[in-house]
Amino acid sequence: xxxxxxxxxxxxxxxxxxxxxxxxxxxxxxxxxxxxxxxxxxxxxxxxxxxxxxxxxxxxxxxxxxxxxxxxxxxxxxxxxxxxxxxxxxxxxxxxxxxxxxxxxxxxxxxxxxxxxxxxxxxxxxxxxxxxxxxxxxxxxxxxxxxxxxxxxxxxxxxxxxxxxxxxxxxxxxxxxxxxxxxxxxxxxxxxxxxxxxxxxxxxxxxxxxxxxxxxxxxxxxxxxxxxxxxxxxxxxxxxxxxxxxxxxxxxxxxxxxxxxxxxxxxxxxxxxxxxxxxxxxxxxxxxxxxxxxxxxxxxxxxxxxxxxxxxxxxxxxxxxxxxxxxxxxxxxxxxxxxxxxxxxxxxxxxxxxxxxxx
Amino acid sequence: xxxxxxxxxxxxxxxxxxxxxxxxxxxxxxxxxxxxxxxxxxxxxxxxxxxxxxxxxxxxxxxxxxxxxxxxxxxxxxxxxxxxxxxxxxxxxxxxxxxxxxxxxxxxxxxxxxxxxxxxxxxxxxxxxx
Numbered sequence: 001x002x003x004x005x006x007x008x009x010x011x012x013x014x015x016x017x018x019x020x021x022x023x024x025x026x027x028x029x030x031x032x033x034x035x036x037x038x039x040x041x042x043x044x045x046x047x048x049x050x051x052x053x054x055x056x057x058x059x060x061x062x063x064x065x066x067x068x069x070x071x072x073x074x075x076x077x078x079x080x081x082x083x084x085x086x087x088x089x090x091x092x093x094x095x096x097x098x099x100x101x102x103x104x105x106x107x108x109x110x111x112x113x114x115x116x117x118x119x120x121x122x123x124x125x126x127x128x129x130x131x132x133x134x135x136x137x138x139x140x141x142x143x144x145x146x147x148x149x150x151x152x153x154x155x156x157x158x159x160x161x162x163x164x165x166x167x168x169x170x171x172x173x174x175x176x177x178x179x180x181x182x183x184x185x186x187x188x189x190x191x192x193x194x195x196x197x198x199x200x201x202x203x204x205x206x207x208x209x210x211x212x213x214x215x216x217x218x219x220x221x222x223x224x225x226x227x228x229x230x231x232x233x234x235x236x237x238x239x240x241x242x243x244x245x246x247x248x249x250x251x252x253x254x255x256x257x258x259x260x261x262x263x264x265x266x267x268x269x270x271x272x273x274x275x276x277x278x279x280x281x282x283x284x285x286x287x288x289x290x291x292x293x294x295x296x297x298x299x300x301x302x303x304x305x306x307x308x309x310x311x312x313x314x315x316x317x318x319x320x321x322x323x324x325x326x327x328x329x330x331x332x333x334x335x336x337x338x339x340x341x342x343x344x345x346x347x348x349x350x351x352x353x354x355x356x357x358x359x
Numbered sequence: 360x361x362x363x364x365x366x367x368x369x370x371x372x373x374x375x376x377x378x379x380x381x382x383x384x385x386x387x388x389x390x391x392x393x394x395x396x397x398x399x400x401x402x403x404x405x406x407x408x409x410x411x412x413x414x415x416x417x418x419x420x421x422x423x424x425x426x427x428x429x430x431x432x433x434x435x436x437x438x439x440x441x442x443x444x445x446x447x448x449x450x451x452x453x454x455x456x457x458x459x460x461x462x463x464x465x466x467x468x469x470x471x472x473x474x475x476x477x478x479x480x481x482x483x484x485x486x487x488x489x
Binding site for chain 2: 017028029032033034223227287288289290292310311313318339
């Protein structure tokens with residue numbers, strides 16, 4: 001039996017094609033994935049991401065606990081509402097999950113973790129808390145839903161629907177959030193566009209969804225979410241990295257803070273395990289197919305592998321993220337084996353698209 | 360399910376239309392395009408290629424997946440629809456108009472033995488349950 005978000009009926013009534021996504025019954029599209037993709041780049045799209053899990057980390061030990069559990073340093077979060085992207089690593093330096101950490105005040109942080117890994121993440125945090133005897137409460141918030149509204153007109157549409165929340169929303173700088181009553185409004189996302197992620201009480205989610213669609217936001221499925229994040233050069237857990245992959249080999253070195261003398265989980269392993277690969281983008285340069293995950297790449301310095309690939313609606317070409325031999329550079333020409341045919345591709349530095357523009 | 364009665368079908372979701380010259384135009388069904396989602400690449404077999412019935416002869420790729428296309432009958436490919444190379448979305452727009460290739464069957468009666476609309480509808484419904 002698949003898990004359902006509070007918006008499940010809403011998706012079905014709108015004619016969504018539903019798929020099993022990590023044990024959740026989720027919409028993959030509502031008709032055309034490509035049109036949904038363009039709606040986000042040009043206007044605004046709406047995503048149900050309630051399968052992701054909000055977890056509150058509270059108590060006097062919250063900050064020190066997260067400084068041990070997370071590879072980036074939450075001590076950087078000084079202004080209330082500030083968000084930080086990072087990974088939780090295992091002792092071997094592999095990625096347990098990637099997550100966002102929000103800081104609201106001393107003793108109150110909030111993390112948002114992936115759907116497929118949520119149970120594992122929460123169990124791991126519990127083990128770590130016990131091991132460290134950390135004075136923290138770890139509270140999975142199954143009572144909350146997450147709706148993302150993304151695109152150049154997202155904030156304007158939100159303001160027309162929620163005038164009382166407009167002032168608080170308009171003050172938000174990118175990568176900041178505000179607690180507004182029992183809502184959290186965050187200027188974050190997974191599309192490469194401006195927009196908001198709204199964390200709302202589950203029972204309110206269908207009303208919020210409906211109101212935002214009436215304001216003009218187009219319902220978008222997980223299909224468009226994947227093409228949008230790939231164009232934006234953002235990693236997907238389980239595809240671009242997992243427990244066997246070091247963040248240094250997944251383009252996530254910028255989310256690992258080695259500057260302070262801070263003993264986070266996985267640090268010792270990372271020190272023993274230098275970077276082994278370049279994590280870069282590929283653009284397919286000749287017709288013949290579509291780049292997908294797990295295709296072999298023949299690069300000037302050896303062999304690599306794609307970790308995610310798709311057809312990019314914005315570029316009108318196929319793109320991929322790939323682990324390539326150390327020393328591979330943007331501009332290099334490579335061959336990708338697409339159904340056993342070697343096709344020419346060019347190495348680029350992600351992102352491919354940002355704020356509607358091809359880079 | 361949208362299914363023209365004058366076509367024949369395969370369990371692997373191809374349709375075949377008999378032309379006046381005895382060749383068969385082949386495409387994928389509306390059900391198949393709907394399952395695949397937005398189609399972004401079509402590779403059909405080239406004219407002159409001899410194919411066996413059920414042989415994988417080309418590929419259709421959507422944003423989400425790649426899927427082989429099969430020859431419904433044995434014969435020789437006589438034409439490829441070049442338009443789909445630059446406009447693969449035509450398959451989504453009208454799957455039964457978007458022929459991919461034409462084949463001259465080695466057995467002129469082979470077309471008759473393919474599934475009719477009712478038999479295909481049943482086969483497609485059965486395969487969806489799995």
